[in-house]
Amino acid sequence: LRPDGRFMVRACMRYHPPLARQVLRQMTAAGVRRIIGLPLYPHYSIATTGSSFSDLHRAAGVIEPAPAIVEIRSWPREPLYINCLARRVREGLARFSGPVQVVYSAHSLPKKFIAEGDPYVRELETTIQALEEKTGQPGRLCYQSRSGPVEWLEPSTPDMLHRLADQGCENILMVPISFVSDHVETLYEIDMLYRDMAHEMGMRLESTRALNDDPEFIAALHDLVLNAASPPSTGSVPPNNKIEITK
Template identity: 30%
Template structure:
């Protein structure tokens, strides 16, 4: 029987502020960035101390491996990062050196955008050689993923209900992406021409999948009085990014008279700068100036339910490889 393994892919993050310039060059594929952008990112990292993304992802990998062992599946779990160490190419080479012949590959970004998740896939394929891979393209509608987010949101709603006497509204968010990556290149100001059509593949699914994940989470908490959806963390690169943005959505929510709000990012599986700075610092400050108290549920991080979700995906992928 072929030796099998699981490979989890994540964005990656530097360990120190001094590593930010090199890290950002990886993120933008070597394109030059204005110095003020680099300094702003360094400032954000300095405010949160560091990003725990890598260590949390490694812990998630250990939990997934433990779940697979409980299922009687002998498949070690490797973790590779696209923009920082351990880099995906290095990890794939390590797998081949370990005599792994088949690998179930899962990107820890559940909502599939062909330009972002596609970069992860190409990075694996470039080093795979004879290593046979099964790549999970997207898992935005996985029931256990929705349940993992719902567990965190339910705990936060219970906490807020104890304080306010009722469930509070929720703003769901996912990371924005450049408009040009999901919509046709001839997008004109004020006109939404719809999703980009990819030859032989149809429309890019990212925006729809992000909203669908949020819907599945909300369905598990029918007591939520009202909910919204926005895209967060628009980048500093040129050109428009998909919206609505969190800031404009918060402004509209405040105009409706909402005074207490939960914000749950459903596109991120662990704490990192887009949560620890963007949500916990920037969005909270923005909401406060509008007279809105903004809180968020705990991130999934080491959620056992998330581990079961990923282990289930891995089990299916390994099964397809054997078939």
């Protein structure tokens, strides 16, 4: 972003330092009066992006004068993001010699969120549709990491594995569709638990590499920020990328 203007780039976390209140104090003390919030959740949910922006607004609310906040709410079809994911899928498919079933595994949510209008599943499907248009490879969506006694989105990832085994599937390429970086849900759940589970059912499971610091993914984030930084009269919002300006 350095060639594109005067930007101070800082990371903050929802549940671990550096927290939003700490980062916003530092930024406003340095003279920043406009904050562009870029969540690393491509798909909006009140439980993830919504919670993060609520935390950001609480942090801004105790600062005088409060900075303006530009929310990049979701980006399920951002072109460079889709290109990067499609490249990961093609790389993964090349590791197999026979037919492969692509499985998109997303973080689960309670069903009641979707019933109340949360767009999470719809935005996941938007990304998957864009990927299938790029790769020509159909996939199946399932959900991981559920906990607690409420009803969660279905099918769960373990249920999907059982279903595919019953259908005679031999090879699975698992795409961690709602995760952009490696963490416990990719490195442990997918690469260890689900891989071992699939192996016990007679299937081979490989996963696509996380986007992490891939240059094309970083370029996607760059474009999202520049678009959000553009004055409303001249800037344009790409289709399926949602930007909201609040004070």
